[in-house]
Amino acid sequence: MPTPGTALVTGASRGLGAAIAVRLAADGWAVAVNYRHGRDGALDVVERIRDAGGTAEAFGADVVDEDAVPALLEEVAATLGPVTAVVANATGPHPEIAVEDLTWRDHLDQLEFFVKSPTLLVRAALPGMRAAGGGRVVLIGSDLADRAPAGMSAYVAAKSAQVGLTKTWAKELGPHGITVNLVQPGWIPVERHAGIDTSAYETEVPLGRMGRPEDVAATVAHLVSEAGGFITGQRISVNGGHVL
Template structure:
């Protein structure tokens, strides 16, 4: 099962609910968009630069009998997110499921280096981009969910929020902010029928990870209790579970999806 493996024979639990997945042109976002669509959701596939790939995701969903729409926006830009939400809701209907998968980094060179020698400004920049990527869509979609008394938000962070590593201070802080937001928002939105959960993927084999040295991939697979590296579909399945109404008593959770790596 590779990055683009189809989600087949899945229960159609979403019954036409509209889902918006940010950063959905490839990797975890693309797998999530396909999985939600396979389970009956109508999906807005957000992308920043990957128009061709986003349209391929939409085409794969439509070929499988689903409905999807590719929508461009930089989710760190509030005005663009406002336009994104308006287009999604005009074309597809009120957004009932939001998956904030985009990091806001968009392929920028993320340094892996000790804090000493790394500017505070750089760390602030990484955290700020992540916060905007998560909070801009939530800020513009959550009020509508509250008004309707129903909705589900799943924020994608990373296992780095729980299992930090040397050289990853900016990313660890950024991902920890996602986990904190999930817990607070779950408390604030819960009384109005809206659930907020999060996932913290470990090393997942996406296009970015495929560029890592082979010895790094092998070592991570050996550290994992399941003795393999994660795939985008592994994360998409958990996101789909959290987003669905059968998980209606689950909110404020932040699930590590790392194959048991954090256990050792």
């Protein structure tokens, strides 16, 4: 597999996705910075990458849309080259909903981001990965799948489903030289958490600090690298030991 090649990072206009995109570009990947609504943010990420000497382009697409995802992969391939690394990071709202108020639509809202979107992305990327002799898939999950807080059953169910996807796809795609792994961050403060008091959470973290987006990005960077080529089917928590 040609590494680095072209990496697609979904939901990369801010937060964890932006940090992952910047790190992969620094490692030599040509990065497709995907966004749905945050075009200005995506362009800012691209500018940061280019200012640092990297290669990146912004691509707007709804990654839960069955027609938009194949078109996205085709556009990325035509602009930067075939995608050989997919980082499925895009997310949406995940409200707290008591079980007595929970609907099937609430479940579907989460499953579309965390099961449907990765499925569409991997399916669309597979021809290019197979042609390249291999590839990398990284799903961005959450350690809430293990912590299972009350009121978050739809979110936890969808994030837990990613564990099954990771294991099954690792077995199925391994013979093609494609690795599949799941990164489960803890609470990593990003832009939307500005002003929130993190002190109570921080006291529960054995390493004694909050995680940073760069911590997640470093883990993803290793998994998509040549050095990470013998790691597959794994879920890796990036949370300072908060869940052990």
